[in-house]
Amino acid sequence: MCGIAGLSVLSIQAPADLVPIAARMGAAIAHRGPDAAGTWQHPALGVALAHQRLAILDLSPAGHQPMASASGRYVIAFNGEIYNHQQLRRVLDAAGLAPTWRGHADTETLLAAIEAWGLEGALQRCAGMWALALVDQHQRVLHLARDRFGEKPLYWGLSGSGTSQVLLFCSELASLRAYPGFNNAIDRAALAQLLRFGQVPAPLSIYAGIAKLRAGHWVSIPLPLTPGASLPRSQPWWQLSSVIEAGSTAAFQSDAEALDALEQSLSLAVAEQAIADVPLGAFLSGGIDSSLIAALLQRQSSQPLRTFTIGFEEAGFNEAPYARAVAEHLGTSHSETLLTSADARALIPQLPQLYCEPFADSSQLPTHLVCRAARQAGLTVALSGDGGDELFGGYNRYFWGPRIWNRLAWLPGPLRRGLGRAITALPPPAWDALGQPLPIGQLGHKAHKLAARLRYVRSSDDLYRSLVSEWRDPAQLLQGEPPDLEPTAIDQPLPACLSSDPIARMMAWDSLSYLPDDILVKVDRAAMAVGLETRAPFLDHRVAQVAWRLPMAMKIRGNTSKWALRQILYKHVPKELIERPKAGFAMPIGQWLRGPLRAWASELLHPDRLSQEGYLRPEPITRLWQQHLSGRYDHTTKLWSVLMWQAWFEQWG
Known part of the structure; x- marks a missing residue:
């Protein structure tokens, strides 16, 4: 690297x-x-x-x-x-x-x-x-x-x-x-x-x-x-669309045949990516993807694998105990790093240096800290579970996006807008409390995100584009004449074989846009800032070829995500150590913006500063900032994109 x-x-x-x-x-x-x-x-x-x-x-x-x-x-x-x-x-x-x-x-x-x-x-x-x-x-x-x-x-x-x-x-x-x-x-x-x-x-x-x-x-x-x-x-020189089209005409004859092909391709990818002349380990969150990579890697090693995870001091965000339990079962040499709000405050000023252009996925913070911990512990290479969600159906939006659209598509616009207002009338913490029995992490944030989009969407594709977008009309936030926005990867047509499957369409668009432009950028910069190489066995093209041959029922079966990966993982890790709501690599940045990061954010978002810099209109940003501070709204992702631009521009503009 x-x-x-x-x-x-x-x-x-x-x-x-x-x-x-x-x-x-x-x-x-x-x-x-x-x-x-x-x-x-x-x-x-x-x-x-x-x-x-x-x-x-x-x-x-x-x-x-x-x-x-x-x-x-x-x-x-x-x-x-x-x-x-x-x-x-x-x-x-x-x-x-x-x-x-x-x-x-x-x-x-x-x-x-x-x-x-x-x-x-x-x-x-x-x-x-x-x-x-x-x-x-x-x-x-x-x-x-x-x-x-x-x-x-x-x-x-x-x-x-x-x-x-x-x-x-x-x-x-x-x-x-x-x-x-x-x-x-x-x-x-x-x-x-x-x-x-x-x-x-x-x-x-x-x-x-x-x-x-x-x-x-x-x-x-x-x-x-x-x-x-x-x-x-x-x-x-290579196109995912060709892999998707080839997979649609080469279906497996049975679950057993498919699982065998998947395990073989993954095992080969892990074996090849474990070759290095320097110390090697793996990230372990305790989730399906990282646990499977760690399990396959440990199975191929005669020595305890070194694994690393990150934890949070805030309740509801800390998955470190789950990772620890998986590590104990696999017999890895496991390390944890606890992230506090003080750690975040210390790291945030460095983000414009770590990310060479403005980047606003707040999980960049724990990602860098776990990379730094691995490097300080002596590793030069770390394997990760990146790509598992996009290829095998792991994101929550694959579940509730199409289902919600199917139930609400018939509603007239005024009724959908009214439903959206009703949802946002309940603040995120109240939704989180109501949703505790449900297998959905951060329900309040997701409910508010959905409500904000109900009035604009016209199809399941439109709903997907809205869910992966924060500011609905970002060009209107800029001072001066709005720039022309060329179509992005999620605006491009997909292979005809996906025309009737909204979940497969979302997975394809995520692989074409969210994966390379967000997930892989985040990991590359976070790791390379400390001279750590990361490797992602799920992104071996031979694994991807198998993944796109799997029928959707082997990715999402009933209410179970990544069904095929789970079947392989359960050979190595007991089911009870894995089954829990998916939280992702999220962090409580919204809470921090109302608390220890408030002064930093207020300075960057000051209306006079925005006006003088000449790029962003202060009025809509100030309105959302005040709403977020009230605690009745969660505008974390919208505000974080503005804050990361402001912090980057302060250093490089």
Whole structure:
């Protein structure tokens, strides 16, 4: 796991030494790779690469980057892991396509695969996660590519104008800000989408002219850059829609056959991802996903697995006891870290530094703290359960979203609005008290969230889009003329085979948007800030292929979520240790905003400050802030997106 950065200058610019600039861009993300730093340039092509190394495989200098292929044709800066690289080496050896191996780094394997099969052919054969910059010195092309689900980040775009224009690319925006003279404006459309989703969805970034390369995409840029030429559009080398379509025509014959295929694919993914030349462990929340990964990992290990969890001092949010019980049953070496409001206050000022662009999923706080605890305990690699919800039907909205719509769709708009007002008349704590017997965590927050959307939705798809959005019309929050908002991933059509299944549609959209733009961003930045590599076995593409072959009844059966995963897990962990309401990795940020974080938030949300900064209209924000402080409304997620923008802008604006 590493960080990459680089630049390409115009052909009319005189060949210059680009290494100092590339090194400066790399140093800005040294936290991603604290073990070594390297640069490479080709002055005639006007391109330079920088690499910050977190050594995981082959700790020797043979794993140093940027790395050249055996023939010298290709030079790569690679961030990620190729989990099946040993198998690829055997295939290359058997076919007589292997070079004389210099070491056992997966990057060397990838370069040999590229020389043998081309970049796209190599990527199709790889199981792993990555963002890469590859210079083909023969074809005079720079290739940028990203993994299937978007586990590793990659920004790219132009800065400057005229003869000073330059192409920049990097793992984190800190590298762009380290480029001399970088002054790209704030993208107001990206800001509006931040307020809508709590994150900036790909391909946007918070800076105009800079894009995120989409998950499963690559782009090839001729070198050197031609003055005035527009950049080529990225193209998909892998598409989830193809996996979904293939799965719809390859159903399993029985539950037993499906469960066997799923367990085999998961066990293989865990085994491959457990390969490392450094200390490795796992996150454990006590939920289905992390418990299953920990169980499979412990089954394959002769030593106690090291597991880590986070707890909260506030009642109703602490799942640490459940994780402890699972750890005791599995026999892992378990550690807990308790999060207090004081910890949150200490960490919040660091968030603009940890997250290179504004990001507003409040579970970023415990995620970083558990990563920090794992790193301080000596781990360099940690496996997680990310991806289990999206692939196997774990989110609460998959249950009650379609059901509620089916019961309320016939109601006229005025009646739905009246129902919404009735729901919000009861404050969230009262709903939580009423819902204690129900298997729904944070019922009050969810009830208020639903009520706020009842008047606007017109279909189950519309309800989903509303549920994953916070501010309904975020462009109206911006000062000045509202920006044009291009369609996002959740506005795009899905394969026809999903047309009649609203739950499968939600799961597909979550995999295309919420997973890469929120969950994986959160984990990558939280972990890489302390030089920790995280791995997600559920996101192995072979596991995903099995998941999309499963009928919905094997994901959600009756009132049971992730039914298939549970059947495998119960082979290793007693059912009674797992069955409880799903709470997620939530935290009591709403309570803290009314208490120990109130002064901090009030300063950032002050109407005069908002007016003077020139981006957000103070009136609607002030109104929601006062409602939230009253305790009768829970506007946590709306306010957190504004606060994270304000905190980020205070440091980087």
